[in-house]
Amino acid sequence: xxxxxxxxxxxxxxxxxxxxxxxxxxxxxxxxxxxxxxxxxxxxxxxxxxxxxxxxxxxxxxxxxxxxxxxxxxxxxxxxxxxxxxxxxxxxxxxxxxxxxxxxxxxxxxxxxxxxxxxxxxxxxxxxxxxxxxxxxxxxxxxxxxxxxxxxxxxxxxxxxxxxxxxxxxxxxxxxxxxxxxxxxxxxxxxxxxxxxxxxxxxxxxxx
Amino acid sequence: xxxxxxxxxxxxxxxxxxxxxxxxxxxxxxxxxxxxxxxxxxxxxxxxxxxxxxxxxxxxxxxxxxxxxxxxxxxxxxxxxxxxxxxxxxxxxxxxxxxxxxxxxxxxxxxxxxxxxxxxxxxxxxxxxxxxxxxxxxxxxxxxxxxxxxxxxxxxxxxxxxxxxxxxxxxxxxxxxxxxxxxxxxxxxxxxxxxxxxxxxxxxxxxxxxxxxxxxxxxxxxxxxxxxxxxxxxxxxxxxxxxxxxxxxxxxxxxxxxxxxxxxxxxxxxxxxxxxxxxxxxxxxxxxxxxxxxxxxxxxxxxxxxxxxxxxxxxxxxxxxxxxxxxxxxxxxxxxxxxxxxxxxxxxxxxxxx
Numbered sequence: 001x002x003x004x005x006x007x008x009x010x011x012x013x014x015x016x017x018x019x020x021x022x023x024x025x026x027x028x029x030x031x032x033x034x035x036x037x038x039x040x041x042x043x044x045x046x047x048x049x050x051x052x053x054x055x056x057x058x059x060x061x062x063x064x065x066x067x068x069x070x071x072x073x074x075x076x077x078x079x080x081x082x083x084x085x086x087x088x089x090x091x092x093x094x095x096x097x098x099x100x101x102x103x104x105x106x107x108x109x110x111x112x113x114x115x116x117x118x119x120x121x122x123x124x125x126x127x128x129x130x131x132x133x134x135x136x137x138x139x140x141x142x143x144x145x146x147x148x149x150x151x152x153x154x155x156x157x158x159x160x161x162x163x164x165x166x167x168x169x170x171x172x173x174x175x176x177x178x179x180x181x182x183x184x185x186x187x188x189x190x191x192x193x194x195x196x197x198x199x200x201x202x203x204x205x206x207x208x
Numbered sequence: 209x210x211x212x213x214x215x216x217x218x219x220x221x222x223x224x225x226x227x228x229x230x231x232x233x234x235x236x237x238x239x240x241x242x243x244x245x246x247x248x249x250x251x252x253x254x255x256x257x258x259x260x261x262x263x264x265x266x267x268x269x270x271x272x273x274x275x276x277x278x279x280x281x282x283x284x285x286x287x288x289x290x291x292x293x294x295x296x297x298x299x300x301x302x303x304x305x306x307x308x309x310x311x312x313x314x315x316x317x318x319x320x321x322x323x324x325x326x327x328x329x330x331x332x333x334x335x336x337x338x339x340x341x342x343x344x345x346x347x348x349x350x351x352x353x354x355x356x357x358x359x360x361x362x363x364x365x366x367x368x369x370x371x372x373x374x375x376x377x378x379x380x381x382x383x384x385x386x387x388x389x390x391x392x393x394x395x396x397x398x399x400x401x402x403x404x405x406x407x408x409x410x411x412x413x414x415x416x417x418x419x420x421x422x423x424x425x426x427x428x429x430x431x432x433x434x435x436x437x438x439x440x441x442x443x444x445x446x447x448x449x450x451x452x453x454x455x456x457x458x459x460x461x462x463x464x465x466x467x468x469x470x471x472x473x474x475x476x477x478x479x480x481x482x483x484x485x486x487x488x489x490x491x492x493x494x495x496x497x498x499x500x501x502x503x504x505x506x507x508x509x510x511x512x513x514x515x516x517x518x519x520x521x522x523x524x525x526x527x528x529x530x531x532x533x534x535x536x537x538x539x540x541x542x543x544x545x546x547x548x549x550x551x552x553x554x555x556x557x558x559x560x561x562x
Contacts, residue, residue, distance in 0.1 A: 034487055129465020131504035138469035138497050142476075162476040164469045166497045181473050181493035185481040196481045200489045 023058045027178070027205025035073050035082070035108075038194045048073035050082060050199065063090035063098060081109040084197075088124060100124035104143070106186075106197065116152045118186040118195065120145030120159050128167075135171065139180075140164040150188045159186035165201075174207040235264035239278050246281055251289045258282045276302060276309050284311075284320040292323075299327040304422070304556060307333050307358030332361035332413040333422045334383065338551035343433070346393030346401040346547050353389040353409055353426060353551075360384050362414040367391055367428075370406035378409065393547045399540075401547050404431050420559055427552035437539040441531045444524040450517035459508035466501020470494045 030051040037044045052069025068085040088102035100123070107117040124143035131138060141163040148157035165180030180203070185196045242257030258278050261270060270278055279302035286295035302309055311324050338353040355363070365379040376396055378389050389409065395402040411424040473494035477486035 032489065034489075036484060129468065131462050131466055131500055132507070136500055136504065138465040138501070140469050140472045160480055162472065162480045164472045164476065164497070165493055166466075166469070166500055179493055179496060181490045183477045183480050183486060183490075185484070196484045198477070198487050198489065200493055 025056045025207040027054045027203045029203035031201040033199040036196045046073035046075045061092040083107045096128045098126040120148035137167045155188040155190045157188045178203040234268045235261045235270045255285045303331045303358045304333045329359045333358045341550050343546045343548045350390040350392045355387040357383045365411045423557040426554045429550040431548040433546035449521050452518040454509045454512045456510045459505040459510040462504035463501040470498040
């Protein structure tokens with residue numbers, strides 16, 4: 001599914017580039033990520049580095065955003081790969097406020113086992129504030145899963161998250177950087193599973 | 209017979225009731241007779257005729273000029289009759305009535321001229337002439353009273369209330385032939401005209417011992433006119449003034465988003481992932497955002513003065529103050545208004561015989 005979303009987004013952004021009025025930006029990101037599972041009385045904590053990328057296309061009030069990240073998180077006894085991504089469609093209600101909807105997914109891959117994937121269709125609100133006009137902005141994103149599911153064990157899930165940080169743009173250059181802190185939690189209450197992910201992400205991007 | 213008597217009675221009654229123009233001009237012919245008697249050296253007759261002419265009152269009385277001439281002839285007559293005291297009294301009366309009078313050197317002998325000059329020098333007196341009805345703007349214009357002196361002497365001129373209290377001293381010093389007294393219409397404070405009422409300009413003639421020998425009193429009636437004042441200009445509107453110090457607002461507006469983001473980073477883990485112990489990594493990001501906000505806040509230099517704006521505002525305020533002061537000054541002038549002054553007939557008083 002993630003590949004399909006990426007493909008669709010790339011088509012959209014490449015089409016957008018061909019038309020005037022679209023603003024497109026790309027970025028690569030990386031940073032430490034900590035994941036905690038709680039399943040009954042069992043608790044587990046893993047951490048590792050996750051690298052990723054993102055693309056954003058905007059025209060007028062409409063915005064589309066795609067993020068994808070992949071890495072490996074481990075602890076002393078176990079390790080697993082993680083892949084996560086989101087594909088959001090947003091509307092700029094105000095210059096500083098954007099409302100988003102779209103899928104948000106995270107998959108943990110454990111060798112010898114089937115993948116465990118969280119999938120949420122989420123509603124999200126992003127607010128931005130200017131510290132230095134055109135140079136530095138702060139932002140806060142809040143999202144809440146409207147519907148969600150966990151594939152193993154197959155259960156419905158709920159969840160939400162937040163992200164906040166700082167965006168810095170270079171003067172006279174289309175390059176920007178972002179430092180963000182992100183925390184998300186998915187809950188499958190029927191089976192008593194709760195999964196929390198924290199990440200500090202440094203992103204470097206450019207606008208076209 | 210009876211009809212003839214009645215006719216005669218009516219003629220006599222009509223003659224008695226008819227106006228007698230000759231009586232109205234009686235003093236002048238009598239004076240002329242006296243002058244002829246003087247010329248004929250009939251000094252006793254001349255003295256009698258001239259005194260008779262001077263004593264006549266009413267419409268047939270002598271004009272001021274004729275009166276001066278009559279007094280001069282009478283003084284000369286009395287002098288030639290060896291009545292020096294009487295001559296001196298008559299001459300003094302003439303001098304007091306008209307200090308500017310000078311006897312005709314072609315008419316009177318040197319003996320008389322010398323005598324008159326001696327009396328004149330020994331008789332300090334002034335008369336004054338003021339406009340009967342005038343209006344002045346207090347402080348900028350003035351009422352002028354012209355004084356004519358009989359001889360060089362010291363005078364003191366004051367403006368006094370009707371009850372005698374002195375309001376202002378207008379002049380104190382010597383007077384020669386003439387002197388202009390000026391009153392600018394202001395009271396003793398020099399800032400406002402006196403209230404409506406009766407006043408008097410009093411000129412006191414002093415002898416060499418600085419005793420008051422004569423007092424000329426010119427009565428005045430003062431009336432203030434109605435006052436219309438100009439409105440004061442409004443101070444510069446706030447919209448025209450520029451901030452003299454860097455306001456806090458822009459700095460706070462720059463800091464607020466960072467503060468909110470910083471607080472969100474610290475607080476939201478507890479909301480989103482209740483029950484989990486969030487890592488300390490979030491403080492790194494939260495601290496970075498907050499520090500960036502502080503830098504943004506201080507980059508606006510809140511509270512720092514803006515000299516250019518202060519100079520601009522000072523120029524506006526100074527202009528307003530000048531205009532306001534100008535209006536205040538003009539209003540003060542208007543508040544003084546036009547002062548109506550009506551001068552009465554001067555009166556000359558002699559406290560004691562010199």
